[in-house]
Each structure stands twice: as structure tokens, then as C-alpha cells.
Amino acid sequence: MFDNFVDEMKWRGFFEQCTDEEGLRKLLAEEKVTGYIGFDPTADSLHVGSLLPIMGLVHLQKYGHRPVGIVGGATAMVGDPSGKSELRQMLTLEKIEENLDGIRQQLSHHIDFGEDAGLMLNNADWLKDYGYIEFLRDVGRFFSVNQMLSRDSVKSRMVKGLSFIEFNYMILQAYDFMVLNRDHGCRLQMGGNDQWGNICSGIDLCRRFNQSRVFGLTFPLLTTATGAKMGKTADGAVWLDPARTSPYDFYQYWVNVDDRDVSRFLRLYTLLGRQEIEELEKMQGADIREAKKALAREVTSQVHGQEEADKAVQAAAALFSDSADTSSVPSSQRPAADFEGDGLSLLEALVDSGLMKSKGEARRMIRQNAVRVEGELISEEMFSITSDLIADGKVALQVGKRRHHHIRIS
RNA sequence: GGGGGGGUUCCCGAGUGGUCAAAGGGAACAGACUGUAAAUCUGUCGGCAAUAGCCUACGGAGGUUCAAAUCCUCCCCCCCCCA
Incomplete structure (x- = not known):
């Protein structure tokens, strides 16, 4: 080398x-x-x-x-x-x-x-x-x-x-x-x-x-292919501290980089060897995702350790591929009682899962057909999550294509 | 110390008494299209509230007014020129 x-x-x-x-x-x-x-x-x-x-x-x-x-x-x-x-x-x-x-x-x-x-x-x-x-x-x-x-x-x-x-x-x-x-x-x-x-x-x-x-x-002072500063997302900087940016989100940041940045980032941010990187750089079209996954896995592992990286990979597989193992998907806990009777207001659920910053934002997202509960598109702002929606001891919330959260029933 | 110009919502930047939660752009988010990509088009973009509406916001504190980001007073900060 x-x-x-x-x-x-x-x-x-x-x-x-x-x-x-x-x-x-x-x-x-x-x-x-x-x-x-x-x-x-x-x-x-x-x-x-x-x-x-x-x-x-x-x-x-x-x-x-x-x-x-x-x-x-x-x-x-x-x-x-x-x-x-x-x-x-x-x-x-x-x-x-x-x-x-x-x-x-x-x-x-x-x-x-x-x-x-x-x-x-x-x-x-x-x-x-x-x-x-x-x-x-x-x-x-x-x-x-x-x-x-x-x-x-x-x-x-x-x-x-x-x-x-x-x-x-x-x-x-x-x-x-x-x-x-x-x-x-x-x-x-x-x-x-x-x-x-x-x-x-x-x-x-x-x-x-x-x-x-x-x-x-x-x-070099890096910017992404779209000209943005490195390491910026909707919620601000991508931190190395897992308490500020979860390993899951960290992994997602790298998986979602622009196609044009993958090669550069592999070289700069991973310790992968030349041969391996050059192999990944040959990827074209949709296959580039494989290179992004390698990038994300490597960087996450360097920063948060192998174990956290594996979990992030597993969560991503559950959400974006076919894997059924959802245990590592970002989640929060709720007692079963919350879903009885009238159920839990979706607006509230979205806000305190952290998916949305405010109920107003949650309403807007629902209006824009961005919210799914257990895969079902929800268009009713006043929707309530009731116990019949619980599957496998959890309720899956999704905003847009890539933001996911599971409420686990305790 | 004197004179001049400024401080506006995440950023840039318009706005000089009501029609202002505030033009426009950028960023961001969502929808369509896709490949958890880009580009493009569309929508959204302070909080609470089902609507009406209410609250918070235009450097800070007071004041004038039915009504202020906009007028007055004092204060703080920045820039420029002169000393």
C-alpha cells in the first residue's frame, strides 16, 4: 500500500x-x-x-x-x-x-x-x-x-x-x-x-x-458536493458524542451522503485500505449505496465502536431492507394503558418521540401526507393510536421516507 | 471625544405607524420522481388551539398612540470617517 x-x-x-x-x-x-x-x-x-x-x-x-x-x-x-x-x-x-x-x-x-x-x-x-x-x-x-x-x-x-x-x-x-x-x-x-x-x-x-x-x-476545507458545510443536518451539527447524536443518526448521516462525496469520504474518513476503497469506488448507480454503507459502517465503528455500528446497521436493515429484527431501531417506551380507550394522540406521540419539534409541525406533516403509523398513511390530524394497532409489542411511526421511531409497549 | 451608518424570524436581507408572524433569497423539512443519492417540479417553514382566535418575536429598558419592527427617551453592541 x-x-x-x-x-x-x-x-x-x-x-x-x-x-x-x-x-x-x-x-x-x-x-x-x-x-x-x-x-x-x-x-x-x-x-x-x-x-x-x-x-x-x-x-x-x-x-x-x-x-x-x-x-x-x-x-x-x-x-x-x-x-x-x-x-x-x-x-x-x-x-x-x-x-x-x-x-x-x-x-x-x-x-x-x-x-x-x-x-x-x-x-x-x-x-x-x-x-x-x-x-x-x-x-x-x-x-x-x-x-x-x-x-x-x-x-x-x-x-x-x-x-x-x-x-x-x-x-x-x-x-x-x-x-x-x-x-x-x-x-x-x-x-x-x-x-x-x-x-x-x-x-x-x-x-x-x-x-x-x-x-x-x-x-482541505471540506464542503459537501452540494456546497454545504460538512457535518450539518436539520438539527445542527453531527456530533461525535452519542448523547448528542445517536450512533443510529450518525450512521444515517453517512449513509445519506451525496453520491459524489462517497469516494472522497471513504479516503478521508475511513481506515480502509487502498485496494478496498478502490473497489468501492468502482460502484455505479444504485450500487453506490453499498459503498455508502461501507463508509457509514466504518466511520460509525471508528467513532462509536463495533457494537454500536452493528446495531445501526441492523436498524437500517430493519427499516430499509427486509430484515425483521427491529430491536435496534430508535425507540421509546410507553405503558399499554396509554393506548386503551381513546388511545394516544398521534400528535403527542410524534412530538415526544422526538420525530417532530412541535404539534404544529406534526400537524403540517400529517397534512402533507408524510406520516405513517405501522406503514399506513395517516391523513387525519386528530388520529389516535389505539391498542389494536400494536404489533409485536410496538407501534412503528414514520415521518417521510427516512425518519423512523418505534414506541415499545411496556 | 465628534460626525455618519447599522443591530429584523436558522442565515442573508426587505420593511419606516395599522393590510406584519413580517417581502425576497438561501438552508431545512415534506410530496411527486428515485436508489435511504442528485437534479427537477410542488408544498411547508414561531408556539398553542379543530376553526375563530390567543400568545411570543424585529438589540435592551421605558414612553407616545385606539394601534409600533416602524415615532420619542435612555442604555448596550457593531461598522465607517475625523480627533
Whole structure:
């Protein structure tokens, strides 16, 4: 398959820009390289957007190098202007601490942080108590405002406005790189292409501070074939935390990707080998669904584990194929008594199953012929689910083609 | 500090006293068509209520008015120019 990191990254489509490809190749061939990526603790979970950098670290580790995940406990208090159009909300210290824990845990699903294998660090450790004056004297003197102003990340914000605190972000990130280089021998920083400017600043700082030659590699900023941001659905982001996005929904997200995205995503988000992926890429027409299933199964398994992935596959088979095993379909419990007499209002059932956000929405959906109970199209808004509809100890609700929920009778 | 321009529903953006739950676009959801895909066409798109209607919403707090997103006062935030 591949015998080095760079070739594989290129083939997989991770390679957007590199500060010195030849130099990096040489370095990676000669020694165990420590490379890092920063993650912002803006929430207590990462989402699909962060999966790309995570995979970057995974591949790095696969080739025997040492990945470092940095959570930006300190920088989160500042807010990165790169690629954002507006001032980011600032977070409280406690919130950031909370978020850090969540992210740390998630990263450890993918990366081995044991012994000398990998590292997980919080930049608050070296930034939080740094005094303003000292920092200016030690670090600030290496930065040229002229150069900072010429960075795209700053330029693009000149119209909307950029606060001074955000303007400092690149200095802090550069400083992170310098510290990692000095204290942990880190020679490589990776990140989304919007980080290019920040990474370059860090490289400069490492040279000036540590007389050390370091490298930067950026990944493409992904959008889906329809131009949407990666990992967005009706309900917002697709999270890695199963409490926020269930493994079932997570699996569904990948099964439903656009045909045109399948190949790219297989390469970027799965660890499947080249041969296997190239086989899947040959699929045409409706068969592409098989490739999507492979994609969904792989990614779900990486993020939520084999067992959850199997359940998601099983649920999908029950709902969309012929399998009779419905045990893994998303469901909730209801006592049998709810269905006696007049039965349970369908509107209510739709709302508290989570299929609909409000009764008004539920009404509209019924009017639009989108709702089915046990496979039967319902056109009566005031429909009640009565006990005679219970089959196999459950009632199957369906909205549209792909949203399903079973009410189990307890 | 002075002058000017702004803050509208998920996003962009119209709206300057009633006809505004608010044009238009995007996103999203649903229907038809399909392959749990795309494209296309159609519909929906604040909450509660069977209808009537009621409530919440146009940066915040007050006020004028029968009636305010629209007028007045104070406050907060953003952008631009000058100092």
C-alpha cells in the first residue's frame, strides 16, 4: 500500500498545502516525528468537522510517529478569527474545563496516548499564567504587525471588524507551536487550510526562538458536493458524542451522503485500505449505496465502536431492507394503558418521540401526507393510536421516507 | 471625544405607524420522481388551539398612540470617517 505518511495523505486527499514537502518527507523518513493539531474546546464534544484532523493524527501515529492533540484551553478564551465572519462568543473558564474533558475523552478513542505513543496537552498550562508584560517582551517582539495584517485570516475580517483579542490569536497559536517544539520536540503542525497563516507564524517563531526548523501541513476545507458545510443536518451539527447524536443518526448521516462525496469520504474518513476503497469506488448507480454503507459502517465503528455500528446497521436493515429484527431501531417506551380507550394522540406521540419539534409541525406533516403509523398513511390530524394497532409489542411511526421511531409497549 | 451608518424570524436581507408572524433569497423539512443519492417540479417553514382566535418575536429598558419592527427617551453592541 503506502510506505510513508506523505504519500498516503496525498492519496487520501488530506494534502492541501505543505510548507516544505521534500523537507518533511526527509524528516519523516529519518526519525520519529512529533506532530500536533489543535482542537478548540468550544463545546464538550467534537463534531464531524473535527474528524478530519483527528484522522490526520491517526495516520501519523500509524506510521510510527507521535501525534499530539492540543486542546486550546487558553486560546478558546480568545477566539480564532480564521475563517469566521463574526466575533466568537467567549467562554467561561469552567465551561472550557468541562469541554476539555469531553474532547480529551473523544480523542482518546482514536489515538493511543499511552507511554511515548502520543500526547494530549492543554495550552492553558503554559499560557494561562503568563504575564502580559513578559509575554510582550518575550514573544511579541518577534511579530511584525505589517505581516500580521497581511494574513488572509486578518484581511478577511477587516470589513466586519476584528477585536484586538482575536487579532492576538495567531501569536498565541504560534507560541504553542514554539513551546511544543522546545519542550516536546514537535516538528510538525497540521490543521485545516484556514490555519495556514497561523501555522506559518508558528514556524517563524520556532526558527527565531529555538533556531529549529519545523513544518506545516494543511488539510482541505471540506464542503459537501452540494456546497454545504460538512457535518450539518436539520438539527445542527453531527456530533461525535452519542448523547448528542445517536450512533443510529450518525450512521444515517453517512449513509445519506451525496453520491459524489462517497469516494472522497471513504479516503478521508475511513481506515480502509487502498485496494478496498478502490473497489468501492468502482460502484455505479444504485450500487453506490453499498459503498455508502461501507463508509457509514466504518466511520460509525471508528467513532462509536463495533457494537454500536452493528446495531445501526441492523436498524437500517430493519427499516430499509427486509430484515425483521427491529430491536435496534430508535425507540421509546410507553405503558399499554396509554393506548386503551381513546388511545394516544398521534400528535403527542410524534412530538415526544422526538420525530417532530412541535404539534404544529406534526400537524403540517400529517397534512402533507408524510406520516405513517405501522406503514399506513395517516391523513387525519386528530388520529389516535389505539391498542389494536400494536404489533409485536410496538407501534412503528414514520415521518417521510427516512425518519423512523418505534414506541415499545411496556 | 465628534460626525455618519447599522443591530429584523436558522442565515442573508426587505420593511419606516395599522393590510406584519413580517417581502425576497438561501438552508431545512415534506410530496411527486428515485436508489435511504442528485437534479427537477410542488408544498411547508414561531408556539398553542379543530376553526375563530390567543400568545411570543424585529438589540435592551421605558414612553407616545385606539394601534409600533416602524415615532420619542435612555442604555448596550457593531461598522465607517475625523480627533
